[in-house]
Amino acid sequence: MATKSLLARKNKLSEPKEQLRFLSNGIFADGKLPSFTEKLKVSQQFPLNPNSIEILQINVGYMCNQVCAHCHVDAGPDRKEIMTRETMLQCLDVIKNTKAHTLDLTGGAPEMNPNFRWFVEEASKIGVNDFIVRSNLTILRSNPKYYDLPEFFKKHNIHVVSSMPHYTQDMTDRQRGSGVFKLSIKALEELNAVGYGKEGSGLQLDLVYNPTGAFLPADQKALENDFKKALKRDFNIEFNNLFVITNLPISRFLEYLIASDNYEDYMYALVEAFNPAAVANVMCKNTISVSWDGYLYDCDFNQMLDLKVASKVQHISAYNEKVLQNRAIITSQHCYGCTAGAGSSCQGSLPNPSEGGAT
Amino acid sequence: MANNYYDSSDLKKFGEITEWSEELGKKFFEYYGKVFEEGALSAREKSLIALAVSHVVHCPYCIDAYTKDGLQRGITKEEMMEAVHVGAAIQSGATLVHGVQMMNKHKKLSM
Numbered sequence: 001m002a003t004k005s006l007l008a009r010k011n012k013l014s015e016p017k018e019q020l021r022f023l024s025n026g027i028f029a030d031g032k033l034p035s036f037t038e039k040l041k042v043s044q045q046f047p048l049n050p051n052s053i054e055i056l057q058i059n060v061g062y063m064c065n066q067v068c069a070h071c072h073v074d075a076g077p078d079r080k081e082i083m084t085r086e087t088m089l090q091c092l093d094v095i096k097n098t099k100a101h102t103l104d105l106t107g108g109a110p111e112m113n114p115n116f117r118w119f120v121e122e123a124s125k126i127g128v129n130d131f132i133v134r135s136n137l138t139i140l141r142s143n144p145k146y147y148d149l150p151e152f153f154k155k156h157n158i159h160v161v162s163s164m165p166h167y168t169q170d171m172t173d174r175q176r177g178s179g180v181f182k183l184s185i186k187a188l189e190e191l192n193a194v195g196y197g198k199e200g201s202g203l204q205l206d207l208v209y210n211p212t213g214a215f216l217p218a219d220q221k222a223l224e225n226d227f228k229k230a231l232k233r234d235f236n237i238e239f240n241n242l243f244v245i246t247n248l249p250i251s252r253f254l255e256y257l258i259a260s261d262n263y264e265d266y267m268y269a270l271v272e273a274f275n276p277a278a279v280a281n282v283m284c285k286n287t288i289s290v291s292w293d294g295y296l297y298d299c300d301f302n303q304m305l306d307l308k309v310a311s312k313v314q315h316i317s318a319y320n321e322k323v324l325q326n327r328a329i330i331t332s333q334h335c336y337g338c339t340a341g342a343g344s345s346c347q348g349s350l351p352n353p354s355e356g357g358a359t
Numbered sequence: 360m361a362n363n364y365y366d367s368s369d370l371k372k373f374g375e376i377t378e379w380s381e382e383l384g385k386k387f388f389e390y391y392g393k394v395f396e397e398g399a400l401s402a403r404e405k406s407l408i409a410l411a412v413s414h415v416v417h418c419p420y421c422i423d424a425y426t427k428d429g430l431q432r433g434i435t436k437e438e439m440m441e442a443v444h445v446g447a448a449i450q451s452g453a454t455l456v457h458g459v460q461m462m463n464k465h466k467k468l469s470m
Contacts, residue, residue, distance in 0.1 A: 166433060167433075168435055170435070170436075171433075171435070209433075211430070211431065212430075213430060215427050215430045215431050216431055217431060218402075218428075218431040218432040218433070219402070222397075222401070222402060222403065222432065223432070223433055226403070226432075226433055227433075268371060272371075
């Protein structure tokens with residue numbers, strides 16, 4: 001498993017244009033598979049336009065203590081892109097005025113941003129209905145300076161969303177690195193100890209499941225039941241919901257698909273599982289993604305592909321919800337990842353899915 | 360035409376059998392889909408049974424399909440291998456239990 005980002009390895013897939021070129025060539029250029037635009041046109045959903053903004057997702061930096069094999073951010077310890085306090089202040093101005101009910105902080109490991117706590121405190125003062133921090137768990141146990149974060153999260157009523165690809169060590173460590181499972185369990189124990197995931201505490205702890213290879217996730221509810229049973233039985237750990245997220249074929253997951261000769265089969269599987277009903281609820285319909293340097297995107301995936309919103313307003317400093325509303329969402333073949341089966345988003349499977357594909 | 364009997368890409372074309380016999384094809388896929396729904400047995404348990412049977416009937420398409428299905432359902436490789444052993448044990452038992460027939464015949468024909 002690589003211990004450096006694509007960028008540090010000078011892999012050509014670290015360039016968004018190279019990824020987009022790859023996703024438009026081959027099986028999508030020779031007509032074997034329809035492009036995402038063609039598929040949207042057939043179901044009369046092109047162009048894709050947003051509904052009102054409900055979620056403001058802010059990526060506070062690409063630095064991370066882990067180098068997960070599937071990471072769409074290409075995050076790692078060698079990434080130095082970190083949101084400054086100045087950009088955070090611009091974000092806070094937006095949070096004061098937005099109609100969005102959810103603030104969603106992601107990274108990298110957001111906790112590694114030196115201004116992370118200050119930003120959480122300031123945003124918390126404004127009052128956010130649902131304040132999410134996406135924590136990779138191991139960061140909470142990586143250094144004593146982070147040990148009090150569960151208490152800090154509790155103080156600000158943070159909704160913790162954490163990655164956990166499996167309830168066994170083998171499958172977790174293969175995706176996220178050696179030793180990650182044990183450290184994640186320790187972090188979950190600490191979160192449980194302050195009340196997170198416990199019934200009646202009001203402290204929300206959700207886990208995110210990404211498949212640990214070139215396959216799509218199965219039913220969210222069934223997986224959640226298996227996770228709950230196994231984590232309770234083996235470690236006495238409790239959590240609220242399991243969010244099932246499909247791996248999108250970009251960045252390091254794309255690198256893995258190509259290197260393991262799974263790319264074409266995976267794209268066939270995504271296209272075959274295309275669910276027109278899922279399109280209506282994809283996250284780009286109600287989300288704005290903000291990058292570490294303040295630019296605006298339709299989603300975190302488009303951010304990593306450097307596909308800025310198709311709008312006059314492209315930066316948080318000029319944020320205007322009305323103007324942003326009148327845009328077409330930018331799509332490419334990676335979007336098949338969010339419309340497969342029950343659909344996929346940062347909040348897990350999409351509501352009101354039609355039935356998933358049979359084998 | 361491919362110069363071998365099995366081609367993994369043929370699995371993607373499975374649905375095409377309906378084109379040459381629409382009613383039967385549709386009924387089969389409807390039945391197939393129904394069988395694997397959650398029921399008295401969970402879909403997870405059914406997936407493991409399917410994997411074991413796939414090995415017993417020597418179906419490479421089914422082995423690919425149910426290995427992938429198992430991964431999707433979070434089934435571990437240890438669980439999958441145990442399921443294969445269940446199939447193998449039944450298959451070898453089915454061979455060996457015929458040894459009784461051999462013994463019967465041997466005894467009947469021998470002085």
